[in-house]
Amino acid sequence: MGTDQIACWAMIVAAYLLGSIPTGLLLGKLCGVDVRREGSGNIGATNLYRTVGRWVGVMTLAGDCLKGAVPVLLASRYCSPPECAAWVGLAAFSGHVFSLFLKFRGGKGVATALGVFLVLSPLAVVCALALFVGLMLVWRYVSLGSIMAAALMPLAVVFLGGGRDLFWVTLIISLVVIVKHHENIRRLVAGTENRFKA
Template structure:
């Protein structure tokens, strides 16, 4: 049980590393004061360009993937594997390093889901791409993909711990996008420009 608790603590701390903030600061920008003010990959991309945005996406994704893979490597049960992913996700969304104000969790959730249910990620990624391609809204693609994950994971795996954590993460991703949802409804949300 000690190893499991240490893994969860480590996953949370890894998830708490504010990748976008650190990369933006290295470029001389406080990402919290530019664009949307969010520390995630979309705002970093819009503010600092493709390379820093992609680096943020990859870094945030790895924060979710590494704890899941570590738990699998250690031979933990589905419950602990799923909880390791959830801890990393919560670390990103509620980072201890920024007063428990983090990102929206999309890239970190992607990493968690890549470790838990890679086939489901392919399906959700297809949904994300289709929504963004037709609407040009990253937020709408993220929300739609998040909403799709629980039923897809339930259908493909049916393993209760994975489904449960997927539901929690999906709900939190959608919750963290509540301002985007308001802007989408008002027609004021920023569209993605490649």
């Protein structure tokens, strides 16, 4: 194994460990709340926003996003081959969704995926965000916007000329995000999903 491969694997491990840090859980506990026992029980920004407060929700979103963006940015600059950055992104996302510190449980991964793709494919993010915002304005369901934006991402990456590794990483992340929203999908179908209130 060459030096470049060792560096890439080291970044993958580091990205997973960084992604595993449960931002929302830690911020909630600083406010005296265990978000796993409040609202939807999810440790992501939406549940923090609803149960702890607007600014804590925003801080959770920013923290989870940075967990994805920072390791990918470092890998893009310092690791070779270029494809390494995509797998580093998958590792950071996996850490958030399957956290080492939460017995391999975690959030749904939307914010961390956003951070990953802001570095790997920002134009695809613009397309997905446009769809997300449009759906939010019409129906006010964060989950619906997240699911549809995730579904769009692999198509956007292909259309914008992303490479093979980026496509597969995007497809894996998108499928995991959608599967992690299975309870939201059930509530959307039943008409009992909570709408977002600013």
